[in-house]
Amino acid sequence: MSDQVTTDLIIRAEKLTLRFGGVVSLRDVSIDMRRGEILAVIGPNGAGKTSLFNSLSGVYQPQEGSITFMARDAAPLSVIGKKAHQIAQAGVSRTFQASRLFSALNVFENIKIGAEDHRGIGLVGALVKGPGTRRGEHQSDEVVIKLLEFVGLTREANLIASQLSYGARRRLEIARALATDPEVILLDEPAAGTNPSEKLELAELIRRVRDERGVSVLLIEHDMKLVMSLAERLYVLNFGSVIAEGSPADVRANPVVIDAYLGSSHEETKA
């Protein structure tokens, strides 16, 4: 696989350093993500995983380093300095560790907001409702219906987001992120707070996101069993630095990782 690395990258982050005052959240972090893979980032609490996601999605601006996003039919995009919405429009979508749904809207509307094209002004279109506007509405409705089916929320379409079970909320968040038609999706602990059977469903869903929709997946997850079965490759972060990279088997056998991460908290993560 390593011979493809240079030819088919989708995200390349180089030497990212992110500081908050005295706290260094990321130190010289370099990550290569290949198109079409399920890549995971693991590490103990506070290792900088979410900070890395926030940097990739434009929520945080790292002080040093560079991030390049290589969309399929567009020139490579330099992510740093771009706003979060621009990165989302370019094709990098994400979910959040603590789910951030639009809790007063129903399931359908939540996904629809993701499916709509937010470029342009659209003031006239909103008022006159010409054929173009109506076609746009129709298209986003179609997208929503397909995604509802894809994540298995068709029956819940009219429920208010805050009425959903935890597992359903996480699936809704994935559906909303997919509605933007991304090339990469960043999933920050998608299974956090769910029960074991919901976890299995989510793992299945994530695999289908890649297999059926061809979206590359970058995943943060604490559940070792889940990550090891799902990810094809992993990066291990500790205290803001990458300490290991490789296949699940490699990582599991790596003494540095065992020392820094699995060794100290193996008992909790097994559960």
Next chain:
Amino acid sequence: MTMFSPANLKRLFLILVITAVVAVMTGTPGSSTASPTTGVHGSFLERVSWFGLFVAPRWLLFTTLGVIVWLVVSLYRPRARSIRRGIDTALALPKALATKRSTRVALMLVALVVVIFLPKFVHESFWMYLIVEQIGVWILLALGLNVVVGFAGLLDLGFAAFYAIGAYTTAWLTGALPAPALFHHPIPTLWVIPIGILAAMIFGVLLGTPTLRLRGDYLAIVTLGFALIIDDFVETQSGVTGGGVGSAPVPHPALNLGFWHFHWGITPTPYYYLCLVFIIVFIIVFTSLERSRIGRAWVAIREDEVAAESVGINPLKYKVMAFAVGAASGGFGGVMSAGLVGIVNPGLFTFQISVNVLVLVIFGGMGSIWGVALGAIVIQTATSYLDNYQPWGYQINDLYMYIGALLIIMMIFRPAGLLPSRRRAREFAAAKGDEQVHTDEVLTGDQP
């Protein structure tokens, strides 16, 4: 006895402390006509004390009031649930009816007929004038601010600025300002309507682009600051704006379509219809905006800006849009009022006016177009009535005391407003259910 439980006694103590503070702050009865509670003196309460025969010191009145409030609350609390259930069952049928589409349409038609024929029933032109100036214009203002506060969730404390822009643009274009006119001939007043609206919208963009990067409280402070700057500018730059005195007389509008000629004059009824037409237009425009992609983007930003950005929504763009769209009806309110009153002066857009409009929006129901319109009608009718008849020793100074009390009661019993928008009501319910998570916590991913 729950009444004398420690918690309830603590509440009584708190109420007494508050009354004591208020009593100390406001001094002896009638000591100053400008003090916020002059109503206690020479008013309803004094009549209760048999026309001054038993004029009690203010602290005694306050304490009595406080104890009465405490008693009412103490008696209400144990029965609150059954009272509320009773109200719910009583309202079940009307509510079910109200959510039906046919009843809504019927109600709207009835309302339309009433407003169209209203001038037939109001014979005094004084009241007609008040209806336009105190209710119509304020509905326009409230509808505009509702877009900003209700739809996009931006706290704007300087909304009167847009009102002022509309009014001063009217005065300027009709040659009523000292500022040199842009055109040789003053523009006919009716042409000022589109220009006034546009000017307010452009100003909304100019004001919004730098300030809307801020969030929440910061935005409120900055909008307030801007309003004060404009206020100062108008007051001091008398060479441009006419200063504190205001403009020269603004001519009444005239419409000349070649085949049809109409002149708005002294009588308020034609203004009433002009205002009515525009209110209906703005209601239609704002309703379709709310239901469009733009409306949904506003909800997304209002609910969770970070999540909205993550699906490609540019918050700044949509916030500026909310400012500009809201400014449109505020600006038209200014054009209306300049034409009707016939003069423009800084009294038009004090901070108090911005606050008043905000009160109408909160009272009517943030985000609910019909609620806001109804709220404006209710409050503005009540204040016009009180100001003109001054019943039961009511004094104009006391208005804000009553409005403040009204808002407090609203927030306790109907926090989403008189006619809440469905989405907003849900937001209130959701906020009650799960604790709001602070933005920073969510970004770093700490679990709530």
